[in-house]
Amino acid sequence: MAAVPNPPESPRRAPTIKDVAERAGLGFKTVSRVLNDEPNVRPETRDRVLAAVAELGYRRNSIASSIRRSDQRTSSIGLIVEDLANPFASSLTRVVQDYARERGHLVLVGSSDGDPGQEAELVGEFGTRRVDGMILVPNGPDQSYLEEERRRGTAVVFVDRPGRGIEADTVVSENAAGVAEAVRHLALAGHTRIAYLGDFESIYTSAERLQGFRDAMAAFGGADPRHIRTGLHDPEQAHRAAAELFALDPAPTALIAGNNLITVGAVHALQDLGIRDRTAFVAFDDLELADLLRPALTVVAQDTAALGEAAARHLFERLADPAAPYRRTRVPVRFEVRSSGAIPAPGH
Amino acid sequence: MAAVPNPPESPRRAPTIKDVAERAGLGFKTVSRVLNDEPNVRPETRDRVLAAVAELGYRRNSIASSIRRSDQRTSSIGLIVEDLANPFASSLTRVVQDYARERGHLVLVGSSDGDPGQEAELVGEFGTRRVDGMILVPNGPDQSYLEEERRRGTAVVFVDRPGRGIEADTVVSENAAGVAEAVRHLALAGHTRIAYLGDFESIYTSAERLQGFRDAMAAFGGADPRHIRTGLHDPEQAHRAAAELFALDPAPTALIAGNNLITVGAVHALQDLGIRDRTAFVAFDDLELADLLRPALTVVAQDTAALGEAAARHLFERLADPAAPYRRTRVPVRFEVRSSGAIPAPGH
């Protein structure tokens, strides 16, 4: 830590349109007209204004602007995810921000940590800032409080999971189909004793993925109930659950992990047990180095870019037409075949 | 994609303090006093106001509030990173957002994509919204345009790299020391032909890391110039450069990758060449599955949490005391020993 002795220059008041008007020798309303590209300004007058703007380094105060504007729009939107540091969330953030910026909007972000209280608090903060709309990954049993926001004219879009107790534009992944494809892939390699590790069933995506697993397994005689473990919310729990699964008799010969945190725990468990090379494995959610693991991880990859873009698109379309019927979009997943899913069942 | 026929309820004007005042039968200034916890309000009056607030579902308009406030503060800050989807950036975002929120501030985010033009554009947008301060990972040869922002009273903090052409609070990692430690670690396993893959030398972190490499290698007779490759900006370029390195005679026996994108390309190259198991490797930047690779990746891990927190702390301290001397904080890296760095040199 080093200290540099320079104190900053004295801060001065930012110039306003009135300063610009005075400098240009015009009424301040004329300046406003130029800045908003309104018609009926002489080109010469316009140039004088722009020159004064440049000389003073004037920059519009869009805070003041949006309080006066008739539509009360702030050209900003809010995005609430569970954890900004999570790759799924950050990829979403990136896409949403790009989409918004192309349309002149900025994005406020926040992590809910899966806590409905924090979610509601963030929604409140965003509302206070009068965002034009919000995109959220909803948490908890009830998002009906968002009706209040909508009545104020704020657009609301859910992504990854539908909100509860409220109808709204929603974008989700094809969770069940993705897991079903994983099951069929494993079955092709001769597996019938396929185990599944999932998060809390109360989470929409977890429930959908589990349902996809059960349904697909039905075609192969159904899943062994002991081979299904849910309620795993971090890598450590997944690690333990996986270890327990392989202590069973008969033990599963293949494993599906319901999300990326579970994948991390499960692969660690297989590693500890020394059965990484002979246990077939498919993970939900892609991971940065998945193709460099040995065996390379076969995954059900979510199309986070499409998810984020669809959510942003829904938001802006909602802003354009508040009366349109709500839409629910399902985004296909991509089944990424590498090698871990092709490990054959013993004797196959 | 499914459509639900519900049209939304008619949007109505959000209630203002005047609506609250009328409902409570009080002057609107009294309502303002209650909302801002100003003294000299009778408890009974206060209750009446709060009741009216609750009945109307009033929520302060902090947009209007901040235009009138004497300090002109908006309780929002801006964060500009290269790519919001990058794990380094998203981890930073998470920490900065948490820190800001604890202090009642919201965070606007943006990706510069390493382009000075986009960076300046985002700075402009943030300025228009009158953010209280900005944290940025600077790009390009000159950030002196930020002086203008500061003159307006906006605090500026650089993170990951110092800004150029301007003095400001800055937080960076101990890049050189981290790479030097990697070199010593490899040397301990008997390596002297250690190669280095880096990004553009014009990027501050790349230059620092390369310098750390050269300096540390000097203790072991210096690096072979042919074993240093820079200007690698994506995994593909790194892949090719690594392949070329190992076609040399004498080929290097160990490799250091200067950032996470280079790591991905380099490991792929080692994989293709079939020399992953016998080439010592240390990566700068940790990766999610690094410990599950075989061999597990030894890395120089940046403390993104400390980096982000220090940046946020600097920003808020700057807001509290604009005249304090600028500070430059260096955050230590963590050398994470796994196995890839311990692969011995041939005949050692």
Next chain:
DNA sequence: CTCCATACTGACAACGTTGTCGACAACGTG
């Protein structure tokens, strides 16, 4: 030349809030 339409410009209100100030009541002190 007169008249009217149109282009251009500025004075002023308004947005929802906070800051300033003064009015008024209650109270204590001499």
Next chain:
DNA sequence: CACGTTGTCGACAACGTTGTCAGTATGGAG
């Protein structure tokens, strides 16, 4: 009782902008 002090409250200006409207110059038609 007179007076100052303190607590409580509201009227009004102000923030920087956009919306409304009216005023003035200009040009073309008659």
